Amino acid sequence: LRPGSPGGREPRLSAHARVVATDEPGFSPMGAGEPTVAKRPTSPVPGEPETAADGATRGDTCHLDVVDRWGNMVAATPSGGWLQSNPVVPELGFPLGTRLQMTWLEEGLPNSLTPGRRPRTTLTPSLALRDGVPVLAFGSPGGDQQDQWQLHFFLAVAARARVRGGLDLQGAIDAPNWHNDAFPGSFYPRGMRPGSVTVESRMPRAVIEDLRGRGHEVTVADAWSEGRLCAVARDPETGILSAAANPRGMQGYAVGR
Template sequence: MWRSGFIAEALVRQAGRPTLDTSGAHHTGTLTAADLAAWSATYETPATYDWNGWTVCKPGPWSQGPVLLQQLALLPPELPPQGSADYVHLLVENCKLAMADREAWYGDAAGVPLDDLLSDAYNTDRRALVGERASHELRPGSPGGRTPRLCAHARVAATAQEGSAAPGTGEPTVAKSPASPVPGEPEVGDDGATRGDTCHLDVVDRWGNMVSATPSGGWLQSNPVVPELGFPLGTRLQMTWLEEGLPNSLTPGRRPRTTLTPSIALREGVPVMAFGTPGGDQQDQWQLHFLLAVALRSRVRGGLDLQGAIDAPNWHNDSFPGSFYPRGMRPGSVTVESRTDPAVVEELRRRGHRVTVGGPWSEGRLCAVARDPETGVLSAAANPRGMQGYAVGR
């Protein structure tokens, strides 16, 4: 029992050891034996959204999971051709709106108006904000007539010009230089070097039981290991704000609003697919592109075309404050793989997107499993980027 006994004692001792942090000084933690003894895991009803015959299940708004659901809610009835400039532009602009709502409304320290955020009426109004040009603004909405409140950092980051030295701006989680000391999510360099420890796994059995999980937070490269136990304490509390009165303010007994966001999708109430990815703020961008590719493509070999959807050229944007220190933001940014059609890149730039062309296999860390409820066929696929992922069966 880790909440008491020798494991708990070692965790409390570690919290009491002065440790060097990003302030440049050594500080002790605040974890106590009573904290551990009073905590227990719970079962929660997932946040869900129905789209095009699919029911997508995500963790609640203490994660960023509902961002994927809101991006589905923002989609118009008819989508542009997949991979076209119209298609990428639409998804990028919708993502900016959903992420702005994440900044204003998500967290565990206050009630989140999730029903309003996912409602048809609210997203119909939000959809009208998407124009022909790329937005460089952070535009949270007013679900149920409520007034959005952004933290001071987000307000500064949103008003700073790209390339300025305004306080509070910094590097986005993924789009940073190779020499950056800022820990982030898994990243594969040209030399094969990696950093970051988030992983994702999906499991399905012959009876249709499914698990989707994204463990992360105890990063060996940035957090001291508990000597007696061989693993570090978690690092996710960094995602809270010290400013009071926000949904994600540091609050006793409340969770930080994490980026971790595994997914399960159902058809007619039956679990069909589990999927997810490492990648910080990019997780629910890459997952949306994957889900749409699966839902809109033909089937292969008696099952869903999971590998084709994972392999398709992917992209992300950083037009919102990042979840990791220093919580940078690049208004109007889009980073695409070089396999993207050059004509699409040029058209995105014409529309005002600040496009960075990355490596041919640089965007996404997805993996997925599926079970066809009619045939019982099991399928799995894994990300080829960086040779990090594996799909196995028995």
């Protein structure tokens, strides 16, 4: 893990991240954070609270994509701070909501708590344009996995045959997925597992063994555990609308009328 130096700034890494990276005795990266089903129980790095298949709800991020016949598109990822994972300010009596929990209280870092500064966020509702025209809206809950899962999906759809076989929307969502926890998590206690990669058990065995041979610490998770994506698309030439929803977690729907 190497901090960058954009614009010639002095590169800095938080002291806490260095402690996590050295796996200091007594530190446990386990904690209530933001876990999706994908992170339970195989990863020590917390993520989003999950909504279980049996209806027991502990709170979760959700994602919604909408497109109409004229090509207007919306991608939204409503989310916020969770009482079970957000540190409460004793003097105030309430937690740091609306992602303020992601700021650092260590001074001098790019994400330090500073007036007027927007905190970092894992929320990444996305729109893809072709020649300036919106053609695809997509996104996912999942904390720090959002950008990972969405990149896998987008490459599978946009790069066509050159990446992952050129899948359609549903095929790209259904394809075996993965994530890594190599960087400090966005949520307290900001755990990390350098060199880690968590894959679905549907991943070909040869791929898993090849990853291990390259030095990755591979965790094999449940068959349908990595990803919460949904997407809508409109072909600007034909006007045809399409949509796909995540089959994992019994939470995704694709509806048209």
